[in-house]
Amino acid sequence: MTYGMLIDLSKCMGCRGCQVACKQWNDLPGEETSLGTDFTNPQKRSAYTWTTIDFLTAEVNGRTVATFTKSGCMHCLEPACESVCIAGAIKRQENGAVTIDHDKCIGCRYCQLGCPFGVPKYEYDKPVPRMQKCTLCYDRISEGLEPACAATCPSGAILFGEREELLALAKQRIAEGNGRYVDHVYGEHEAGGTAVMYISSVPLDLTTLNTGVTTESVPGFTWKAMRQLPALVGGAAVLSLGLMAYSNRRARLEAEQKGGGEA
Amino acid sequence: MSTMNATPKPTKLLRMEWWRWRMTPGKGLLLALFAAAAVVAVIRLFLGLGATTGLNDSMPWGLWKIFDVVVVVPLGATGFVMAFIRYFTPGGERYEYLNRRAVIWAAIMYLSMGVRLAFDIGIPWRIINPIVFGGNLHSPLFEIAWCVALYLIVLFFENISRVAEEQKRPWVKRADHLLHKILPGFVLVGVLLSTMHHSSLGTLFMITGKRMDPLWYHPWLNYVYLLTSIATGMAMMMVLETLTSRYYKLKFETGLLARLAPWVAGILSVVLIWRLGAMAAEGQIHQIFVPRVETALWWGEILLGYVAPIAILFSRARFTQKGLMAGGLLTVLGMIALRLNVGFTALMGALNAQYTPTIPEILFTVGATAGTVVIYTWFVETLPSILGPRKQETERLEAVGD
Structure with a gap:
C-alpha cells in the first residue's frame, strides 16, 4: 500500500503551520533567517527545514496574484535518490515513504545530484553530517497517525491517505470544480509518479512547483547504461582474448620463420 | 649496483635500498604544496565540508569530486590501456618499459583518488562501508567503488615485480616467474x-x-567517457614519457608512441563525430552558435581538445617528440575540459547551482596532484627497473622475464 499526500493549493492560506509542526515533530533546530523579496521564510529548505511555504507574487493581467506552495519531498514511486545511493541508505518503504538511514549514509551526496526536485539537504556545517529530508513522518504513519504537517493544517489543504484514493479525490475535485482547478494533478506522472500530489486553482507556472520536470522514471536514466555493462565487459573480454590469441599466433609464426631461416 | 645487496643481512625481509630518492628544489616545491593539501585535509576533518569548501545544497559535487575523482581516474587510464597494448597486441613486448611507467602511474593515481575521495565524502571513515557492508547494485557509484577496489589489487600484481626484481632470494625469483605466467590473466x-x-x-x-546543458547532453555519455579515457591512457603516456625521459635523461620512445598516435586521433574523431551527431539528433546543433559563455567553453574544448590533437596526431608531426607531446597534452586537456564542463558548466546549469571553490579547496586539489608527481619520482628512483633494464643484471632479468 502506498500512502501519500494530496495538497490542494487552493485551500492553502499560507499560515506556515505545517512548517512549524514539521520542525516540532522532527525536533529540527530553528535557523537564523533573513527577509527576501517575498515572505518565504526561511528562504530555502535546508537540512534543518524540510518543508516551507513558498510565497510567490506575480502580476497577471494587471492584477497582483500571491500564491503559496508547500514544498518538500515528493516521495517518488521510483525515487532517483534511492537508485543512485551508493550505500543503499535511501529506501522507499512499503508504505511509500522514502527515508534515509543515517547509519549507512557515507555522505557522497549523489542523491542531491540525482533528485529532480532538489530535495535532499546536507548538514554541511557539521564535521559529521547527515543527509536530511522529509520522511513523510515515517515514524508517525507507521503507527497509524497522519504526518505532522497534514495533522496540523487548519484549512485542510494537506490531505493524507492512500495514494490511489487521493488521486481519485483530486480528479473528482477537478471535475466538480467547474473550472476552478487547473486540469492537472501534479505528481500523477511527474518523475514517473509521486506519492505527494498537488492540485491548484492558479496555473502551475505561478507556483514554485517544478513544471519542467520529466515524466519519465528517473532511475531509468542511469540504468539504461548500467544494464549494458555485462555486454560491454563481454565484448571487451572477447576483444582482449581474441587479440591475444592472434598476437601469440603471429609471434609463433615469426619465430618459426626465423628458426627456418637459420636452419 | 648497490653495496647493501652485496652484503645481505638475513634479518631483513626485503633486501634493497629504500632510499635512492633524491630531493631537488623542484620536488621540494611540490612537497610543500602536498603538505599544504595535508593541512587542508586535517582542517576539513575537524571543521567539516562547509567550513573548508564552497559546497552547498545547490551544488553537492565540487572540485574534490569532479577533479579529484572524475578527472584523476582517467589520468590513471595509462594502466589498463598500456597493459592491454603490452600483453594483448602483436609486438607488445616492445612496450614493456612504457607499461612499467604506465602501471605505477596508474597505481599512484588510483590510490591518490581513493584518499582524496575519502576527504570529499561527508564521513571519511565510512569510505569502505559500501563494499564491506554491501550497497546498492543500481548505483553507478557503487559499481565504480567495487571496480576501483578490485582494480587496485590488479595494479598491485602488475607492479610488484619491480620490487621482486630487486631481490636475490631464489624463492622470490620463482614466485615472480610464476606471477609473470599468470599476469595476462590479471x-x-x-x-x-x-x-x-x-x-x-x-x-x-x-x-x-x-536537465543537463544541451551542449554536453549525450544519450550515451558513459561511452563518451570510456572512449576519451582510452584515448587519454595513450595520450597521458606521451605526456608522462616526455616528462620522465627529460627528467631522467632516458631515450624518448618516439617510434613506439608514434604508433599509438593514430589510435588516439581516431578515437577522438569518433567521439567528436558522435557528440555532434547526438546533438543533431536531439535537434540541438544550433546551440553551438548561440552566444553564451557556455558556447565559448564548448568551442574551446572542441577546438583545443579534439580538433587540434586530431590534426597533430594524424599528421607527420607524430614522429617527433614535440608533436607527440603537444598532441598528447592537448588530448589530456580535452579530457579534463570535458569532465569539468560536464561536472561544472553543464551540471551547475542543470541544478541552478551557485558554487565557487574556496582557496583551501583549490589548494587541496593542487597539492594532492603535486603529491602524486613526487610519489611517482619516489617509485621511479627507488625501483630503477621501472626506467629500464639494469646494466649489471640484464642477463638475469631476461632469464626471469617472460
Missing part, C-alpha cells in the same frame, strides 16, 4: 574492470537527464 581482469568504471564515471551524470 591484465585481462584489469581491462574489464576499467571498461566498467571508466564508462560508469560518465553514467554518474546521466541521472540528470535532459
